[in-house]
Amino acid sequence: MIAKQSDTRNRWKALVLAGATMAVLWTPGLGLAGPATDQIKGTMDQVLKILTDPTLKGEQKTKERRAKLHKIVVEQFDFSEMSKRSMGRNWSARTPEERTEFIRLFTDLLERTYIDRVEGYTGEQILYLEETSDGNYSEVRTKIITKRNQEVPIFYRVQKTDSKWEVYDIIIEGVSLVNNYRTQFSKIIRTSSYQNLVKKMQAKFEDEKMAETDSPKSKVR
Template structure:
């Protein structure tokens, strides 16, 4: 009898866990809603609040973006040649770069309308959530999120802003620098860019 009860409990928790997984669209909506609430929050308004605002945005973005997966895809064939330490360093630099690219695009939006136009799921492993930001002057800015299922939740591995894939765009830039110069030169330029951006925010 005890064994039967144990089996039933395991089944209940397993089924409950399966239904607890949110859809790709719900995952993105939850993050976007939180990002918009931060942008609207008076305590984050103004140039003197840039660092606090961006820290709050980075925290939310980091919950759903898989920066390691994005790093692999952006370095492409050059990823496998990196040492564990190089991979760790690159992920941090690339994370900073991606967050700034995304935040720069959405930071000016506060009262705009976000429409979720489509959700496509492929083999229960990959998905794309299409959204549009409708500006006050009725301009439509498409932002699509590409996700994969990471076992318990959906994670973003690429963002397509106005038809341009951030991962593909950076991969093209990175590969060109590595081919023409070296991987070390790429890292040097990323660090320089990071320093310049930090100085600009102050």
Template sequence: MRKCFIAFTSLLFLFLIASRGYCSDPMQQLRVTVDKVIEILKRPDLKSPDKEELKRKLLGEVISERFDFQEMARRALARHWRKRTDQERKEFVRLFRKLLERTYLRRIEQYSDERIIYKEERIDPPYAIVKTVVITRDSVEIPIDYRLMQRSNDWKVYDVIIEGVSLVNNYRKQFDRIIRSSSYKSLVDRLRKKVE
């Protein structure tokens, strides 16, 4: 009887963990997020143009569960981050998040039954890399690596490498060039124009 109770309790605990998406495995956590995104994209009730805003809102909520936008913003601003006040940092994170959402949600929305293969994960606490390949309808393979950082029980994405190009490094170079040739204010003004 005691063994049955322990087995039942263990199964219940595992079910609760799985149903909430809590896993110690970064690849599994990423897979849960990607599956949720694909589920939203496939929903027939979100296909019409008048549902576009709702679909983007739902996608944004799912993505924000897995992505650490503050860490991404900090890394993209690099050495210029230390010089910013708390208020400036909050504003920059907000603008950078909007920029990423606006740019990449459009690309995500173009999803049309591509296959995603989860190749491997490398864990070096508190960091991990999950290597994936997206296979398009034309059988073109696009390697996408996710760099993650452990935050309590969650693994949060802080960079995405698409075909060998780091998203964060790409923005870092652009932002640094603008700040050095003009000013931090100029960078913020440009971001505002793009996202607001």
């Protein structure tokens, strides 16, 4: 099933820890902070503010809290670009209608997973190491320090669109999130069909939607 492999979940867990804690600790390493780092940090400051807001805690505030998180997430991530890259060579074979549908499904998959995990924030810390740039592309290098003193390197690859930087891939412990999904998607398309991939994604969407309805228990206390 899509995105249910343990390694994918572990990487997303690490990603979310990063997303929730970017505002906790500012410790520059060898490199200097740049505009991409500043923007990501500013975005995650907003995430942390929502997660720690006492007026947004509890089950009754789940819908309002998640709506606020959704607004932030869609501004920081370039889901269209991530969708295209996750399909690789299979993207060119898709019709405009199929591309629109896939972007919608993949965006929902990433967004729901991110928000679900980010609500598990428990105060881990992050170090900002450096930022490397090449024209309109940059890589923001960070490192998570868990409560068990485990170090998790997380690199954000971003591109400048208009006047802002947007995330199009995340490298967690040396593994590209987009490439990981591309491997899964390509295998399903190769061994079955693109239509079957869409069915799996739609099924996952319905399962998670039903789970939210049946058990809207908040993870933020």
